[in-house]
Amino acid sequence: MKSPYESYQRAQLGALALVVVLIVVGLFQLEHRWILLLMFYVLAASIAFEALIDKAREQKVNMIIHFTCAVIIFLFTTLLYF
Numbered sequence: 001m002k003s004p005y006e007s008y009q010r011a012q013l014g015a016l017a018l019v020v021v022l023i024v025v026g027l028f029q030l031e032h033r034w035i036l037l038l039m040f041y042v043l044a045a046s047i048a049f050e051a052l053i054d055k056a057r058e059q060k061v062n063m064i065i066h067f068t069c070a071v072i073i074f075l076f077t078t079l080l081y082f
Helices: 006-028 033-056 060-081
Strands: none
Touching (some): 006 033, 033 060
């Protein structure tokens, strides 16, 4: 039987795999800083998926912690880039 939050878990794993690919590409393409910006945005999305999983599991405190962390990473990265 499928778990009700399996789609969130797959999205999170896909986002983490994309982060790893972007890290490797970013290491060799340092002149393209937008790749690193995209990597941090995808990392924030992965943490947001973790918050959605916590919401489905009805773990409100962990959901708030993960969502806050995702927002902080998104805002901090945007401020540093621009």
